[in-house]
Amino acid sequence: MHSPGARWRELFPQPCALIGVVHLGPLPGSPGWSGDLGAVEAAALADVEAYVAGGADGLIVENFGDVPFWRGSVPPETVAAMTRMALAVVRATALPVGINVLRNDALAALAIAQASGARFLRVNVLSGAAVTDQGLIEGVAAELLRRRRLLGADSVRILADVLVKHGAPLAPLSMAEAVSDVLERGGADGVIVSGTGTGRPTDPADVEQARAAAAGAPVLIGSGATPLSLQRLTAGCDGVIVGTALKRHGQIAQPVDPERVRTLQRMLPQ
Secondary structure (H helix, E strand, O other), X not given: OOOHXXXXXXXXXXXXXXXXXXXXXXXXXXXXXXXXXXXXXXXHHHHHHHHHHHOOOEEEEEXXXXXXXXXOOOOHHHHHHHHHHHHHHHHHOOOOEEEEOOOOOHHHHHHHHHHHOOOEEEEOOOOOEEEEOOEEEEOOHHHHHXXXXXXXXXXXXXXXXXXXXOEEEOOOOOHHHHHHHHHHHOOOOEEEEOOOOOOOOOOHHHHHHHHHHHOOOOEEEOOOOOOOXXXXXXXXXXXXXXXXXXXXXXXXXXXXXXXXXXXXXXXXXX
Protein backbone atom coordinates (compact mmCIF):
# COMPACT_ATOMS: atom_id res chain seq x y z
CA MET A 1 0.00 0.00 0.00
CA HIS A 2 1.33 3.44 -0.92
CA SER A 3 2.01 5.93 1.86
CA PRO A 4 -0.19 9.06 2.02
CA GLY A 5 2.74 11.11 0.71
CA ALA A 6 3.21 8.80 -2.27
CA ARG A 7 -0.53 8.82 -3.00
CA TRP A 8 -0.46 12.62 -3.00
CA ARG A 9 2.49 12.71 -5.41
CA GLU A 10 0.49 10.64 -7.87
CA LEU A 11 -1.84 13.65 -8.12
CA PHE A 12 0.62 16.48 -7.53
CA PRO A 13 4.28 15.67 -8.20
CA GLN A 14 5.25 19.32 -7.64
CA PRO A 15 7.18 20.21 -4.46
CA CYS A 16 4.38 22.63 -3.54
CA ALA A 17 1.25 22.54 -5.69
CA LEU A 18 -0.82 25.65 -6.38
CA ILE A 19 -4.51 24.73 -6.13
CA GLY A 20 -6.90 27.48 -7.21
CA VAL A 21 -10.38 27.74 -5.71
CA VAL A 22 -13.31 27.96 -8.12
CA HIS A 23 -15.80 29.94 -6.03
CA LEU A 24 -19.20 29.11 -7.46
CA GLY A 25 -21.85 31.80 -7.46
CA PRO A 26 -25.09 31.23 -5.54
CA LEU A 27 -26.71 27.95 -6.57
CA PRO A 28 -30.44 27.09 -6.78
CA GLY A 29 -32.14 27.33 -3.40
CA SER A 30 -29.60 29.67 -1.82
CA PRO A 31 -30.65 33.19 -0.77
CA GLY A 32 -28.50 34.83 -3.46
CA TRP A 33 -29.64 32.60 -6.34
CA SER A 34 -30.03 34.63 -9.52
CA GLY A 35 -32.11 32.12 -11.46
CA ASP A 36 -29.47 31.61 -14.16
CA LEU A 37 -27.37 28.47 -13.69
CA GLY A 38 -25.78 28.98 -17.08
CA ALA A 39 -24.29 32.26 -15.88
CA VAL A 40 -22.88 30.54 -12.79
CA GLU A 41 -21.27 27.90 -14.99
CA ALA A 42 -19.87 30.47 -17.41
CA ALA A 43 -18.25 32.42 -14.57
CA ALA A 44 -16.78 29.23 -13.13
CA LEU A 45 -15.32 28.19 -16.49
CA ALA A 46 -13.85 31.65 -17.01
CA ASP A 47 -12.06 31.28 -13.68
CA VAL A 48 -10.85 27.82 -14.72
CA GLU A 49 -9.44 29.29 -17.93
CA ALA A 50 -7.65 32.00 -15.94
CA TYR A 51 -6.18 29.47 -13.51
CA VAL A 52 -4.92 27.30 -16.35
CA ALA A 53 -3.47 30.30 -18.19
CA GLY A 54 -1.65 31.35 -15.03
CA GLY A 55 -0.13 27.91 -14.46
CA ALA A 56 -2.12 26.53 -11.52
CA ASP A 57 -1.46 22.87 -10.69
CA GLY A 58 -4.99 21.95 -9.60
CA LEU A 59 -8.46 23.30 -8.81
CA ILE A 60 -11.07 22.86 -6.12
CA VAL A 61 -14.75 23.62 -6.71
CA GLU A 62 -16.82 24.88 -3.80
CA ASN A 63 -20.26 26.38 -3.28
CA PHE A 64 -18.89 29.58 -1.78
CA GLY A 65 -21.86 31.66 -2.94
CA ASP A 66 -24.38 29.62 -0.93
CA VAL A 67 -24.12 31.63 2.29
CA PRO A 68 -25.43 31.09 4.88
CA PHE A 69 -24.21 27.50 4.72
CA TRP A 70 -25.99 24.37 5.88
CA ARG A 71 -24.33 22.81 8.91
CA GLY A 72 -24.50 19.26 7.54
CA SER A 73 -26.31 17.79 4.55
CA VAL A 74 -27.11 20.17 1.70
CA PRO A 75 -30.40 19.83 -0.22
CA PRO A 76 -30.69 17.79 -3.45
CA GLU A 77 -30.76 20.89 -5.66
CA THR A 78 -27.32 21.89 -4.37
CA VAL A 79 -25.89 18.44 -5.07
CA ALA A 80 -27.39 18.45 -8.57
CA ALA A 81 -26.08 21.93 -9.40
CA MET A 82 -22.62 21.22 -8.01
CA THR A 83 -22.43 17.99 -10.01
CA ARG A 84 -23.17 19.96 -13.16
CA MET A 85 -20.49 22.53 -12.25
CA ALA A 86 -17.91 19.90 -11.30
CA LEU A 87 -18.46 17.95 -14.51
CA ALA A 88 -18.05 21.13 -16.58
CA VAL A 89 -14.80 21.97 -14.79
CA VAL A 90 -13.39 18.44 -15.12
CA ARG A 91 -14.21 18.45 -18.83
CA ALA A 92 -12.56 21.85 -19.28
CA THR A 93 -9.12 20.94 -17.90
CA ALA A 94 -6.70 18.08 -17.41
CA LEU A 95 -5.72 19.45 -14.00
CA PRO A 96 -6.71 17.45 -10.91
CA VAL A 97 -10.02 18.78 -9.58
CA GLY A 98 -11.29 18.63 -5.99
CA ILE A 99 -14.69 19.19 -4.38
CA ASN A 100 -15.68 20.99 -1.18
CA VAL A 101 -19.38 21.11 -0.25
CA LEU A 102 -19.80 23.78 2.40
CA ARG A 103 -20.09 23.62 5.21
CA ASN A 104 -19.40 19.96 5.84
CA ASP A 105 -21.33 17.66 3.49
CA ALA A 106 -18.51 15.24 2.77
CA LEU A 107 -20.85 12.50 1.55
CA ALA A 108 -22.27 14.83 -1.10
CA ALA A 109 -18.74 15.89 -2.06
CA LEU A 110 -17.72 12.26 -2.52
CA ALA A 111 -20.79 11.53 -4.65
CA ILE A 112 -20.10 14.59 -6.81
CA ALA A 113 -16.47 13.58 -7.21
CA GLN A 114 -17.42 10.04 -8.18
CA ALA A 115 -19.96 11.26 -10.75
CA SER A 116 -17.79 14.00 -12.25
CA GLY A 117 -14.31 12.50 -12.21
CA ALA A 118 -12.97 14.88 -9.55
CA ARG A 119 -10.04 13.37 -7.70
CA PHE A 120 -9.97 14.74 -4.16
CA LEU A 121 -12.15 16.26 -1.44
CA ARG A 122 -11.75 18.96 1.16
CA VAL A 123 -13.57 18.16 4.39
CA ASN A 124 -13.81 20.94 6.97
CA VAL A 125 -14.53 18.73 10.00
CA LEU A 126 -13.50 15.11 9.43
CA SER A 127 -12.97 14.16 13.07
CA GLY A 128 -13.73 15.76 16.42
CA ALA A 129 -16.22 18.59 16.77
CA ALA A 130 -16.05 22.31 16.05
CA VAL A 131 -18.12 25.27 17.18
CA THR A 132 -18.78 27.34 14.07
CA ASP A 133 -21.06 30.07 12.78
CA GLN A 134 -23.37 27.24 11.65
CA GLY A 135 -23.44 25.78 15.16
CA LEU A 136 -21.79 22.58 16.36
CA ILE A 137 -20.35 20.47 13.53
CA GLU A 138 -19.31 16.90 14.27
CA GLY A 139 -16.82 14.78 12.36
CA VAL A 140 -17.97 12.53 9.52
CA ALA A 141 -15.00 10.18 9.16
CA ALA A 142 -16.87 6.96 9.95
CA GLU A 143 -19.57 7.61 7.35
CA LEU A 144 -17.23 9.01 4.71
CA LEU A 145 -14.61 6.25 4.78
CA ARG A 146 -17.26 3.55 4.62
CA ARG A 147 -19.08 5.27 1.76
CA ARG A 148 -15.82 5.68 -0.16
CA ARG A 149 -15.19 1.94 0.11
CA LEU A 150 -18.80 1.12 -0.79
CA LEU A 151 -18.59 3.25 -3.95
CA GLY A 152 -15.23 1.83 -4.96
CA ALA A 153 -13.83 5.36 -4.80
CA ASP A 154 -10.63 4.67 -2.86
CA SER A 155 -8.67 6.69 -5.43
CA VAL A 156 -10.49 9.88 -4.33
CA ARG A 157 -8.15 11.55 -1.83
CA ILE A 158 -9.50 13.10 1.38
CA LEU A 159 -7.91 16.33 2.61
CA ALA A 160 -9.07 17.31 6.09
CA ASP A 161 -8.88 20.70 7.74
CA VAL A 162 -7.28 20.75 11.18
CA LEU A 163 -8.49 23.36 13.70
CA VAL A 164 -10.72 24.54 10.89
CA LYS A 165 -11.12 28.23 10.03
CA HIS A 166 -14.32 30.03 11.04
CA GLY A 167 -14.52 27.64 13.97
CA ALA A 168 -12.96 26.42 17.18
CA PRO A 169 -12.59 22.91 18.61
CA LEU A 170 -15.21 21.96 21.15
CA ALA A 171 -12.44 20.92 23.55
CA PRO A 172 -8.88 22.31 23.66
CA LEU A 173 -6.73 20.53 21.10
CA SER A 174 -3.13 21.10 20.04
CA MET A 175 -2.12 21.18 16.37
CA ALA A 176 -0.20 17.91 16.81
CA GLU A 177 -3.21 16.22 18.38
CA ALA A 178 -5.55 17.48 15.66
CA VAL A 179 -3.25 16.26 12.88
CA SER A 180 -2.79 12.87 14.52
CA ASP A 181 -6.56 12.47 14.95
CA VAL A 182 -7.51 13.18 11.34
CA LEU A 183 -4.73 11.04 9.88
CA GLU A 184 -4.59 8.07 12.23
CA ARG A 185 -8.19 7.86 13.45
CA GLY A 186 -10.04 9.81 10.75
CA GLY A 187 -8.38 8.19 7.73
CA ALA A 188 -7.46 11.41 5.93
CA ASP A 189 -4.91 11.34 3.11
CA GLY A 190 -3.60 14.80 4.02
CA VAL A 191 -4.24 17.83 6.20
CA ILE A 192 -5.01 21.49 5.59
CA VAL A 193 -3.81 24.23 7.93
CA SER A 194 -5.50 27.65 7.75
CA GLY A 195 -5.78 31.00 9.42
CA THR A 196 -8.86 31.96 11.41
CA GLY A 197 -10.96 32.79 8.36
CA THR A 198 -11.15 33.03 4.56
CA GLY A 199 -8.16 34.98 3.26
CA ARG A 200 -6.65 35.37 6.73
CA PRO A 201 -2.99 34.42 7.14
CA THR A 202 -1.89 30.98 8.23
CA ASP A 203 0.61 30.95 11.09
CA PRO A 204 3.96 29.46 9.94
CA ALA A 205 4.36 27.92 13.40
CA ASP A 206 1.12 25.98 12.85
CA VAL A 207 2.48 24.67 9.56
CA GLU A 208 5.70 23.54 11.22
CA GLN A 209 3.82 21.75 13.98
CA ALA A 210 1.49 20.09 11.50
CA ARG A 211 4.42 18.98 9.36
CA ALA A 212 6.15 17.41 12.34
CA ALA A 213 2.99 15.54 13.37
CA ALA A 214 2.00 14.44 9.86
CA ALA A 215 4.85 11.93 9.56
CA GLY A 216 5.15 12.30 5.79
CA ALA A 217 1.48 12.83 4.94
CA PRO A 218 0.86 15.95 2.83
CA VAL A 219 0.32 19.28 4.58
CA LEU A 220 -1.39 22.11 2.70
CA ILE A 221 -1.98 25.80 3.39
CA GLY A 222 -5.71 26.53 3.34
CA SER A 223 -5.93 30.32 3.59
CA GLY A 224 -4.02 33.58 3.48
CA ALA A 225 -1.28 32.65 1.02
CA THR A 226 -0.11 35.83 -0.72
CA PRO A 227 3.14 36.89 -2.41
CA LEU A 228 4.10 38.58 0.88
CA SER A 229 3.47 35.53 3.09
CA LEU A 230 4.37 32.72 0.73
CA GLN A 231 8.06 32.36 1.46
CA ARG A 232 7.47 31.81 5.16
CA LEU A 233 4.71 29.28 4.54
CA THR A 234 5.81 27.02 1.70
CA ALA A 235 9.02 25.66 3.21
CA GLY A 236 7.01 23.11 5.16
CA CYS A 237 4.01 22.39 2.96
CA ASP A 238 3.04 20.29 -0.03
CA GLY A 239 0.50 22.67 -1.52
CA VAL A 240 -1.37 25.94 -1.17
CA ILE A 241 -5.10 26.37 -1.72
CA VAL A 242 -5.67 29.94 -2.86
CA GLY A 243 -8.75 31.89 -3.87
CA THR A 244 -8.96 35.49 -2.70
CA ALA A 245 -5.34 36.45 -3.44
CA LEU A 246 -5.70 35.32 -7.05
CA LYS A 247 -8.77 37.43 -7.80
CA ARG A 248 -8.54 40.76 -9.59
CA HIS A 249 -7.31 43.40 -7.11
CA GLY A 250 -7.30 40.67 -4.45
CA GLN A 251 -11.05 41.07 -3.99
CA ILE A 252 -13.01 37.87 -3.48
CA ALA A 253 -16.02 38.95 -5.57
CA GLN A 254 -13.84 39.59 -8.64
CA PRO A 255 -12.87 37.05 -11.33
CA VAL A 256 -9.54 35.23 -11.22
CA ASP A 257 -6.60 37.22 -12.58
CA PRO A 258 -4.21 34.95 -14.54
CA GLU A 259 -1.30 37.31 -13.92
CA ARG A 260 -1.78 36.97 -10.15
CA VAL A 261 -1.83 33.20 -10.58
CA ARG A 262 1.36 33.39 -12.62
CA THR A 263 3.09 35.60 -10.05
CA LEU A 264 2.23 33.30 -7.17
CA GLN A 265 3.23 30.19 -9.09
CA ARG A 266 6.68 31.64 -9.82
CA MET A 267 7.27 32.07 -6.11
CA LEU A 268 6.60 28.44 -5.19
CA PRO A 269 9.42 25.90 -4.75
CA GLN A 270 10.21 24.23 -8.08
